[in-house]
Amino acid sequence: MNFQRLLVVVLLSFFALSANAVERYLLNAGDQLDISVWNEEALQKQVIVLPDGMISFPLAGELDAQGKTVSELQAALKRNLTEYLADPVVTVSVTSVSGNTITYIR
Numbered sequence: 704m705n706f707q708r709l710l711v712v713v714l715l716s717f718f719a720l721s722a723n724a725v726e727r728y729l730l731n732a733g734d735q736l737d738i739s740v741w742n743e744e745a746l747q748k749q750v751i752v753l754p755d756g757m758i759s760f761p762l763a764g765e766l767d768a769q770g771k772t773v774s775e776l777q778a779a780l781k782r783n784l785t786e787y788l789a790d791p792v793v794t795v796s797v798t799s800v801s802g803n804t805i806t807y808i809r
Contacts, residue, residue: 730768734768737796746760
């Protein structure tokens with residue numbers, strides 16, 4: 704197997720593992736999220752999961768994000784936004800996992 708083919712296999716494996724890890728990742732207080740609703744410029748926002756695990760998003764209100772996966776939070780946002788928008792397409796991206804800090808004390 705030549706180097707280029709090996710590199711492609713390694714990269715594809717990495718991306719498959721990364722996508723799977725994102726689905727298993729549970730949101731924590733301190734995590735930073737980019738949330739956007741397709742075709743709604745006013746509904747693009749960067750939010751931080753608050754210490755109580757909540758986030759606030761326009762029209763959707765306050766939602767409990769802590770302990771949820773990205774897909775679960777997207778579904779909750781979509782449910783809340785459906786009251787105001789017909790079939791909203793919601794995207795949530797984790798941009799920082801500041802909530803997952805470990806402090807080592809000696």
